[in-house]
Amino acid sequence: MTEAITDQGRKVAAHWSSLAVSYEGAVKALQDKGIARADARPEDLHSVDMIHMGGLAATDALAQQAGLGRDERLLDVGAGVGGSSRRFADHYGAIVTAVELSETLSSTAIRLNELVGLSSKVTVINGSALDLPVASESFDVVVMQHVAMQIAEKEQLFGELVRALAPGGRLALHEIFSGEGELRWPLAWATEPAMSALEPLEAAVARLRALGLSPGEFIDDSELGQRFHMGIIDRWGAAADAGREVDGLPAEVLVKRVAASRAMEHNLRVGSLRVGRLISVKTG
Secondary structure (H helix, E strand, C coil): CCCCCCHHHHHHHHHHHHHCCCHHHHHHHHHHCCCCHHHCCHHHHCCCCCCCCCHHHHHHHHHHHCCCCCCCEEEEECCCCCHHHHHHHHCCCCEEEEEECCHHHHHHHHHHHHHCCCCCCEEEEECCCCCCCCCCCCEEEEEEECCHHHCCCHHHHHHHHHHHEEEEEEEEEEEEEECCCCCCCCCCCCCCHHHCCCCCHHHHHHHHHHCCEEECCCEECHHHHHHHHHHHHHHHHHHHHHCCCECCECHHHHHHHHHHHHHHHHHHHHCCEEEEEEEEEECC
16 A cells, blocks of 8 residues: 555645645734634634635535535545634534644644634544545545545545445545646646646546446536636735735735636636536445
8 A cells, every 4th residue: 555645745735734824824814804813703714714716615515515414424634724624514513524634734723623612523633535544434424625636646545535434425526637738837736747646537437436436417616716716816916916914824825826826727717627526425
């Protein structure tokens, strides 16, 4: 078996750790909106704690497509600073376990859960998607958003997702796939080709079927993703160009995120990338 933390994984973890909001940055963003720490609610963080395309709207769309219900056991793989995990627990009533490779991001997730009173509803584990630190068949729903495109060991990754899923459970993916044509760099998850592991949707669907899952309809959100990145450019572009801090994010982080959004918007517009949602049911 491939080691759980690969060189590629270390690069990717360091990349996201440098781009995501810190605990202090999130608190500052709250203060800038006139919200004291003691009054902070999960929804107050969602403008800064979800880095995937579509943010809160995409997380809600995925949860609703999966039919997520109260008290269902949910595993959030590649959870970042925990924005979606908190949404699944607070808004949908799920019992959430969040796994994140980056020690920096998992520590931030724990602190933000404490800040908004969700420590008892969201368990955060610093671990690898290639060797999930969870029992087999212990989750009703497994969620993964914007993770597969940065992991080369696809068979091991999806094998672990299926292992964690109970029979009849749903694998809810919100993922990025290769399209047609040349990519413009940097990508949101990769500054160099060695950090990326894109594959076409068709290859992913074939793997899911081979692993005993029944994939549903793929909902293509590429146009929404394009608009999301245009929104980041509009929101942060001027501040990045001027070297100013915004929304609790330092200027150097804004520069990197805006540069990636400019490339991502182009790639989605010309079709060299695709993004969308897919729910697959574990049969048998």
